[in-house]
Each structure stands twice: as structure tokens, then as C-alpha cells.
Amino acid sequence: MSDPHISRFLAEAAPPARDPGFELAVMTRLEMKRFRRAMAMNLGLAVAGSLLLAVAAPALNGVWAGLSSNLMIAALLLAGGALLLQSPLARDD
Amino acid sequence: MTDPIAEPTWVREAQAGSAQAFSLLVRGHQQALRAFLRRLCGNWAEADDLSQESFVQAFEMIARCDATRPFRPWLFGIAWRKYREHKRGWLRLIRRESRYAAEQETVLQPDPGLGLDLTQALDGLPPEQRAALLLCLGQEFTHEEAARALGLPLGTVKSHVARGRQKLAACLGESA
Numbered sequence: 001m002s003d004p005h006i007s008r009f010l011a012e013a014a015p016p017a018r019d020p021g022f023e024l025a026v027m028t029r030l031e032m033k034r035f036r037r038a039m040a041m042n043l044g045l046a047v048a049g050s051l052l053l054a055v056a057a058p059a060l061n062g063v064w065a066g067l068s069s070n071l072m073i074a075a076l077l078l079a080g081g082a083l084l085l086q087s088p089l090a091r092d093d
Numbered sequence: 094m095t096d097p098i099a100e101p102t103w104v105r106e107a108q109a110g111s112a113q114a115f116s117l118l119v120r121g122h123q124q125a126l127r128a129f130l131r132r133l134c135g136n137w138a139e140a141d142d143l144s145q146e147s148f149v150q151a152f153e154m155i156a157r158c159d160a161t162r163p164f165r166p167w168l169f170g171i172a173w174r175k176y177r178e179h180k181r182g183w184l185r186l187i188r189r190e191s192r193y194a195a196e197q198e199t200v201l202q203p204d205p206g207l208g209l210d211l212t213q214a215l216d217g218l219p220p221e222q223r224a225a226l227l228l229c230l231g232q233e234f235t236h237e238e239a240a241r242a243l244g245l246p247l248g249t250v251k252s253h254v255a256r257g258r259q260k261l262a263a264c265l266g267e268s269a
Contacts (some may be wrong), residue, residue, distance in 0.1 A: 006261065009211045010231030013137070014128035018120070022127070022141065026119050026148045027112065033149060 095121025095165075104160040107152065115152050118164065123148075125165070125232050126172055132227050133176055135216055143179060147172040166234065169242040173224055180220070214264035218257055221245065225253035226261075 015022070053060075100121070106114030126147065130140035151158075151171050158167050215223055224243055228234040229250070234242065240250045 006211065006226075006230050006258075007233075010128060010132055010227065013131040014124055015141075017124050019123060022123055022145070023116060023119050026123075026145050027116055029145055029149050030112065030115075030152055033153075 097163075100164055101160045104155070104158055104164055107155045108158070108160065112152075115155070118151075118168075119148050122165065122168055126168065129169065129224075129227050129232055130172055130176060132215065132231065133220070133224060135212070139179075143172065143175050147175045150175065163238065166238040166241040169228065169232075169234075170244065173243055176224075177220070211261065214261045217264065218260060221249075222253040222257045222260075225250050226257035229254045230258070 095118070100118070103114040103117050107118060123144065127141055127144045130143050130147075131137045134140040134143065147168070151168055154171070158164065215226075218226065221243065225239055225245070228239040228242060229236060236247055236250050236254070239245075239254075240247045243250065245253075
């Protein structure tokens, strides 16, 4: 059997040298895979973040409570200061 | 056909994440890869699907490709492994084993009356032998390139090609 003989036979199975449909299908598959991977990563991050928040919720509640009372005191002081600045006692004229 | 001068540049650009450069590699190699898998699988639609999967995996693994060496054996190596994974399903394995056993019992006799039946003769070869033959005779791979693609020792590839040719010749009733 001659090699050109088998080469000719094998060439019969060859698709065209340029096949935009195939190239497009490959690139689409590639992008779909990238997209799915990015989505999976985002979903994983979201789930991990949610779990972290759920675990840390009791501690965070304490922090928020302390922070809110401190903020309230600060707000009252600022309001008092503003009132003092507006009062007749604070005016020179 | 691919451009052997520009190809290392395309590989490097694809390694940097360029899908456009990779699309040029797809364009350059799709014909040969599909022809190889079509003859290997026998089913053209299945082969084209495997070709697409091979290209996708090649892009994902492109960082491991040595841009200083020819891209083709590396790509065909991925395709060969894809093909083997594909055929490894247990149902397929049972089917293949039973077919192989049936073939072993059948003595192949040259029958010129059957005419040219290279497809059948090729399908009768063990997969590694068929792959080596397809790469070296069909795609003009050197034995070294085929050995790299199939992950086999050089001597094994040479012997696969020689035996494969002999078997095909015997099936067709021709002298090697």
C-alpha cells in the first residue's frame, strides 16, 4: 500500500480549510465556559459572604448597637452646640 | 494551513489571554484536527464535537504550552486524550471489548471483490495504532511529533505505524 493512497483516503475526511462556522462554535463555547466560570465564582463569593455575615451577625449586632448609641450622643452634642451658637447668649451683637 | 513563523507569536498572545490570537490557531489547525478525529472516531459529528472541546481545553491549558516548540503535537495530544476519555465510559468500554473480541475471532482475509474498504480496515486497528498511523501518514507528523502527541515512546510509535500499514495492506490484499 502506498502512503499517497492512504493520505488521499484520509484527506477525504478533511473539512474545508476555512470553516467560519466551526471557528465561531469554538469561540462561542470558549466564551460560554468563561461566562459560566465567572458566574460560578461570583455565586461562590456571594454564598461565602452571606455565610460569613450569618456567622458574624451576633458580634456585628453588638458593634452596631454600640456604634448607634455613640452616634446618638455625638448627634445630641452637635445639635446642642448648634443651638448654643444660635442662642442670644452666643451672639456678640 | 497555519503559519509556522507567526504561530509562536499567536501562542504567546493567547497565553497572555488574547482570544483573537487563539482564534487564529483554531483557524490554522481545525482542518487537520477534525480530519484526524473523524478518522479516529468514525462518527463525524462526534469528532467535530470532540475537536471543539479539544480547542476549548487547549485555550484553558495554553499557559502550559511551550511556545518555542511546535503547537501541533501539543494540540493533537489534547485531542487524543479527549478521545480516550470520551471512549472510556463503561458502556462504551463493554461495547468495544465485545466488538474487539468478535474481531479477534474473525480471520481477516483479503477480498478484492469488496473493493476499497480502508475505513473498515482502519476501524479494525487498535486505537493507539490507528492514531499513530493517522498522524504519521495522514497528517505528516514525524515519528517524534506523533510520540509527543500520543505520549508514547518513539519506538512504540514506529512499530505502531509499521504494523498498522502492514495490517491495512493485508486487509486490502496488497503488498506492503
